[in-house]
Amino acid sequence: MPISEFVKDQPVDTNPLSLKIQTVLPQLKSLQNNQETSMKYLQKSYRDHERTMIEQLRQLIYSMFVNNDNKHKQAELNLKINSILVDFEKSTLKEMRNELISQKDSLSKSIHTCTILQNDLTHFHDFIQQIEGNKELCFTAVMKCEPIILQAFTVLGKLDKVFTVKGKYEHNVKIPSDPSECLIRAITVLPDGKILVADFNNKNVKLLDQQYHVVTHCDMTAQPLDICHITHSEVAVAVVDNRNAHEVQFITVNQSQLVKSRRLQLEHRCRAIAHQHGDMFICTGTALIKYTLSGRLVSNIYEDRSGVRTVCRCAVSPSGDMMYITNWDHHKLLTLARDGTVLATYTDPHLQRPRGLHVTPAGQVLVCGWWSSTIQQVDWEGKSKLATIATRERNGVVFPESFCYSSSTSHIIVGQWDNNILVFTVE
Template sequence: MQIFVHQQFFCDIPALNQSRTDLSQSLFSKLPDIPVEGSTDNRDCFLNSLALMPGDRLLLADFNNNSVMHVDTTTNKMVSQVKLPGGPWDLCLLPGDRAAVTLPKEKKIQFVSTQGNVTLQKVVKVDGKCHGIYFCDDNLIVSFSFPPKVVLMNMKVKVKKSADKDSSGKPLFLYPEYLTVTRESQTPPVIYVTDWGTSTITKLSISVEVLQTYIDPILRSPRGLAAVGDNQLLLCGRASDNILFLDTFTGEITQLMGKKEGIEGPYSVVYCPLKEMTFVTCIPDNRPEIENFVKVFKVA
């Protein structure tokens, strides 16, 4: 079952970053996991966000060990790790070899340098428990859990627009967590937000107005998501133990990988179109032995 609300028509114009691979029809082969546990870590990892950097590198957030780490995927080894003043949740890359990291318990956004070893830069206070974060057109788009909302802010973390209620005063979100942005040629960017409290994906305009909502029983408790091209998203279904493909034009959600491929409690996903590789972090309940690794798959 699929339910669509707040529908708005968009012309079928190819995206600037369109992937040539139709992942909805793809099969994936398992490659060796990447171990990421640091030598100074005193707890099992909680890898709840990752980003693909230039030069076959990954940037990962580890909530349990209050750290961000930089991993080389060609050698499968950690290059550097930096400790933060709290547990990081989500991260996004910024121009100038930088990244922004949310610290929900501290109600802060931490900026880091990614040039060479990861190092700390400034940290900025915000007005709630910030979770998801994404950079777009010199703005940061941030989701908050308490109170639940999505905010557009400038790089000085000054709020420009916010979305928390619909026209009738009803809350738009229960627990919005991760978000991403797609940009279709000659059209404004579009924001997608996962809400694990309602198991929905919400599509917003860049002015944070609701355009459409996606829901399907095959997706339960969505966490991380990633744009892979024109109107194509990868989704992490944490409670449904799967990686799914969402066609945002048709609303069709299909499963790409599940427990058979070793997917349990997935939290974050990223796709490399040049190497046709997918990187996934999993945080299943009571399975700490698989939390210290990044899972790697290649399109067969």
């Protein structure tokens, strides 16, 4: 209920509005602090990656000189070095530099917005204290303050707008070279609307256009378990092979091509992956661990050894102040603070074996039950169900493995153990 409707029928009492302002203000301050920290971290992450790349380049060129015992091949050596330098210029370093500039601009604007909202809400809060007892002025203040509070919740990604399915389509993503039926374990949508799907059974990543046609694909050396976008044109893929080797493979989307680049070898399982502002979050199955993009371990955020798949998938809220993880073994969705503190636990009889998890840019939290074949929307606090988006009986969802929301098309894209992906139009 809007504050204005609540206040109309109340005695002269400004507590409802004051309470909302007092709730929102610290959240805005926390978001601003997180964004300022993220900006500093982005700069450090870029510098660390730059140093690593330059050191690798230095060692490569040095080894070429050491191994070049034929002075007559100096011209050939020079050509090779020039080729390496050209590749270096095209490397992820350039992409990260462009992304750093883009994200710094976005973060600066967001920090500025937070500052303005905090100033406006503080002003209203002080004004309300002065007019307490004047019902007319109080109601006017409420009417003027409501849009600002709404904007604040929008910035925080805590509006809880409920999705409604308006249509359903199926699109075949199997390609002639696929030896097996598709198993789409992960989906991500790039900022420009391009879609990437990770096909576990066929060991490849496929690039789709906005009409869901397969444009190209990239064969992987191991089976992809999860995928997330890092920059506007780079994604990270969590992979595993039969030898139980675990790594993160980075892929660049170059126009309509997928180009594999660097790899990060890990000492533990890598079942799922998420990224935000230079932080890379990896689910091991029983733990959630934060890394830098260069592969440096930052911290062990959360751990639960009561099963083997207690930390199955992860997602981050738009404001970065909360994380969500699915617990496959115990049929739960957990909401965590940035330090790993459990803020909420959600269970539902119709959410059995939760696997897929996604948070939209507006903060809507979506989770799917694999065994129960349902997709649900949960409130941003992770405490209660807002809606059942899709079911087996109503929408034909069968053992959903993954899904993702596209803001550009208002589509929820669902991957299953099937050659067809499901696409739901929502509003």
